[in-house]
Amino acid sequence: MNDPVKEFWGNIAKTEPYWSVLTNDKYKIRNIDLAEFYHTGIIQIDRLISYLKSNNLIDNINTCLDFGCGVGRTTAPLSNVCNSLDAVDLSSAMIDIAREYMIDNKIENVTFIDTSQNNFLPQRQKYDLIFSWAVLQHNPLHRAIDLLDKLCQSISSRGIAVIHINDGDLEKPSDISSSHIMQMHYIPIDQALKVIDRNRCELLEYNTNNLSSLSKKVKHESNLETNPESGYLVISRA
Numbered sequence: 001m002n003d004p005v006k007e008f009w010g011n012i013a014k015t016e017p018y019w020s021v022l023t024n025d026k027y028k029i030r031n032i033d034l035a036e037f038y039h040t041g042i043i044q045i046d047r048l049i050s051y052l053k054s055n056n057l058i059d060n061i062n063t064c065l066d067f068g069c070g071v072g073r074t075t076a077p078l079s080n081v082c083n084s085l086d087a088v089d090l091s092s093a094m095i096d097i098a099r100e101y102m103i104d105n106k107i108e109n110v111t112f113i114d115t116s117q118n119n120f121l122p123q124r125q126k127y128d129l130i131f132s133w134a135v136l137q138h139n140p141l142h143r144a145i146d147l148l149d150k151l152c153q154s155i156s157s158r159g160i161a162v163i164h165i166n167d168g169d170l171e172k173p174s175d176i177s178s179s180h181i182m183q184m185h186y187i188p189i190d191q192a193l194k195v196i197d198r199n200r201c202e203l204l205e206y207n208t209n210n211l212s213s214l215s216k217k218v219k220h221e222s223n224l225e226t227n228p229e230s231g232y233l234v235i236s237r238a
């Protein structure tokens with residue numbers, strides 16, 4: 001079946017894979033400094049782990065999932081903080097680049113899961129840490145909601161999921177039939193909260209792109225103090 005999201009990420013991975021991740025011209029093939037590009041992932045994951053540890057949200061991480069791993073920018077640093085890591089992407093070409101990077105860097109605890117032939121995560125595994133950055137926003141709402149459902153179901157009993165979403169400052173979501181553009185969508189926060197609730201999980205925090213200290217600002221829809229454009233959902237098992 002024709003799937004414009006898969007088609008887009010399959011194609012862009014063959015032309016401008018690094019730019020497609022961080023959409024800055026300095027990451028176009030003709031300009032890129034690969035070490036600098038991958039360093040952005042180290043900074044992001046360092047910040048994530050110190051946030052999780054300083055807020056006592058996580059202890060030992062056995063299993064980890066990088067959902068929508070792309071070229072492995074965050075996969076590599078995540079692999080250093082866990083025993084085993086599954087890296088999922090629906091673009092085989094992205095996974096090829098990420099796999100090569102892991103081989104070049106002698107990273108051996110990563111299993112790549114190519115979902116280009118099916119839509120979702122394998123349900124066999126639960127994870128102590130689930131991380132997903134800049135992925136759900138590229139999927140039409142109904143699919144993003146399904147993915148959020150599956151991600152919640154994949155959190156282990158002592159686990160945490162940190163999932164980036166856009167909650168909706170996009171004036172108009174993208175045309176879902178187009179495979180020529182990078183589709184951008186949003187998940188209204190009240191819909192995300194419903195998914196979290198029905199999976200008996202708890203939203204610990206939202207609106208924290210700069211993950212530092214747990215502010216506990218956002219617990220329920222009625223308590224929403226801000227209407228951020230994009231941020232991390234920090235979700236635990238209730």
Ligand SMILES: C[S@@+](CC[C@H](N)C(=O)[O-])C[C@H]1O[C@@H](n2cnc3c(N)ncnc32)[C@H](O)[C@@H]1O
Pocket residue numbers: 005009020021022067068069070071072073074088089090091094115119132133134135136138139147
């Ligand atoms: C903007 S890139 C971000 C990559 C990576 N998370 C990072 O921060 O470096 C988005 C990635 O998500 C993947 N993706 C988008 N929708 C997906 C889905 N439904 N399932 C799995 N991967 C998806 C794309 O193929 C692409 O590699």
